[in-house]
Amino acid sequence: MTHPGPTQGPLLSAELLARDDLRLALVEHDFAAAFRLIKKYGGLSQNRIASACQLTPGKVSTITSGSQKVVSFDVIARIADGLGIPGHLVGLAARPWEGRHSEPPETAQDSPPADDMPWHPEVTTALAAQLTGTDLAMDRRTATRLITAAALTGTTLLDPLEGWLAPPARGEERRRPGRLSTHDVAQLEQTAVAFRRWDHQFGGGLRSKAVLGQLNDTAAALEDHQSPEVEKRLYRVMAQLSGTAATMSWDSGHQRHAQDYYRLALRAAHAGDDIPFGANVLAGMARQMLYTDRPTDALELVRLAQDGSRGLSGPRVRAMLHTREAWAYAAMGRVSAFRRATGQAEEELASAGPQKDEPHWISYFDQAELSGVTGGRFLDLARTDPRGHAETAAEHIRTALDARGTEAGRSHALDQIGLAETRFLAGDLSDAVAETQRAVAAASLTQSSRVRTQLGALYQYTVGRSESRAVREVRDSIRELLAN
Structure with a gap:
């Protein structure tokens, strides 16, 4: 039987379909939970669901109560087509109607900065003003659309970044005199540090508007003619704020938008002649590629960072870059290369002096961070070879948990989730349950x-x-927890 699908547009919003709890329920064919979530967050009544899915209200009631499981292909297809649920979410092929009711294309105002523009500081300032001005006025619908926008990959992403390797070009001096003193800039630098620390600990985008507002103000200050020293420091502030905006966007699920801010951060680091931080930005972009299963792109970004910062970055930055390299190798299944890059990271970190000898933004990278990252990569390998790597992953992750504790916020939670997964992979169900309870709490x-x-x-x-x-x-x- 062929189901025509929704004719008035899907009943479920993109925002609702992006919810983790609903997606999990659909993948598991737990339509009792799915219908309850749809009624609660989608505002659909039992009768509306029944009508859309060509079911009786009584049938929907028994499904919602859990009294009857949905196992019929025909019923699953009716639910998918009636509510506008993409086929892959319920184990079906793409439905015939998919693509008919897509969101409108991005407008020129929504589009990301153009990377074919020259790497002039003035261009970077203009891009910062444009991007932040748009985002500060963004409505919820546009923000929801950004969640599903795909990040750039391959040559589309990598080729325009080559400009980072060339010295920054200088344009004409601005006419309006700037009035910022070195004391003013120092306060801006402290604000950038505070935002970065807050994001590292708590994650999410709860303060993203404050970061964007500060970034917009920094761009406005750079439109005036500042002294060379003030201008250089302002571009470095812009780079750090843009990097924080990128991680906040990514942490909120806005992959493409995060990439926009990473690219702005790289341009600002270039304009401020902050090569180590530029390498750090590229490492952040590589991590984003790794989280989206693009290890080849990630490795290219790491190599670009290593080539551009060779001889200019300290041991902690070099160690961090080696962990990104190791991560890519692990994702490719290249175990020997993964172990070699991990060993290089350990050697670099062992040679590092006190944290105060390197920039504040890399101070997080210590032995605990290295253990957590290494444990996470062994966990990647354990998913295909549990017997060979699950216990090693658990050992590294436990070291990280013991060293940095709950105050690490997001990192602590990710470590705890990873440890719970190693217990499931090892077949230790009792320990897996206990670690999962701790993971949920974190x-x-x-x-x-x-x-x-x-x-x-x-x-x-x-x-x-x-x-x-x-x-x-x-x-x-x-x-x-996922329902909240």
């Missing part, structure tokens, strides 16, 4: 969507183990 303390995404991935290990009361309870706790 995740509840941060607004990071990355943490919730990882917790959602942990959910799958609880499926099919309903005979265990402990597993059922911990699964419910995951679902309850």
Whole structure:
């Protein structure tokens, strides 16, 4: 039987379909939970769902109560087509109607900065003003659309970044005299540090508007003619604020927008002649590629960072870049190369002096961070070879957890989720439940969507183990957190 699909546009919004709890329920064919979420957050009544899905209200009622499971392909297809649920979310091929009701294309105002523009400081300032001005006025609908926008990859992303390797070109001096003193700039620098620390600890985008406002003000100050020293420091502030805006956007699920701010951060670091921070920005872009399963692009970004900062970056930055390199190798299944790059990271970190000898933004990279990152990569390998790598992953992650504790916020939660997964992979169900309980508690303390995404991935290990009361309870706790 062929179902025509929605004729008035999908009943479920893109924002609702992006919810982790709904996606998990649909993938698991748990339509009782799915219908409850749709009624609660989609505003659809039982009768509206029944009419759209060509079901009786009584049928919807029994499904919602959990009294009847949905196993019929025809019923699943009716639900998908009636509500406008993409086929892949319920284990079906793409539905015939998919693509008919897409969002309108991005307008010129929404589009990201053009990377074919020359790498002039003045261009960077204009791009910062344009990007932040648009985002500060962004409505919720536009923000929701950004969640589903794909990040650039391949040559589309990499080729325009080559300009970072060339010395910055200087344009004409601005006419309006600037009035910022070195004391004013020092206060801006302290603000940038505070925002970065806050994001590193808590994650999410709760203060993103404040960061964007400060970034917009910095761009306005650079439109005036400042002294060379003040201008250089202002571009470095812009780079750090843009980097923080990038991680906040990414942490809120806005992948393409995060990339826009990463590219702005790289241009600003270039204009401020801050090569080490530029390498750090490229490392952030590489990490984004790794989280979206693009290890080849990630490796190219790391190599660009290493080539451009050779001889100019300290041991902590070099160690961090080696961990990104190792991450890419692990994702490719190149175990020997992964171990070699990890060893290089350990050697570089061992040679580092006191943290005060390097920039504040790399001070987070210590032995605990290295252990956490290394444990996460062994976990990647354990997903295909649990017996060979699960225990090694757990050992490294426990070291990170012991060293940095709950005050690490987002990193602590990610470590705890990773440790729980190693226990499932090792077949230690009792320990897995206990670690998952700790993971849920840690995740509840941060607004990071990355943490919730990882917790959602942990959910799958609880499926099919309903005979265990402990597993059922911990699964419910995951679902309850993801529903908030």
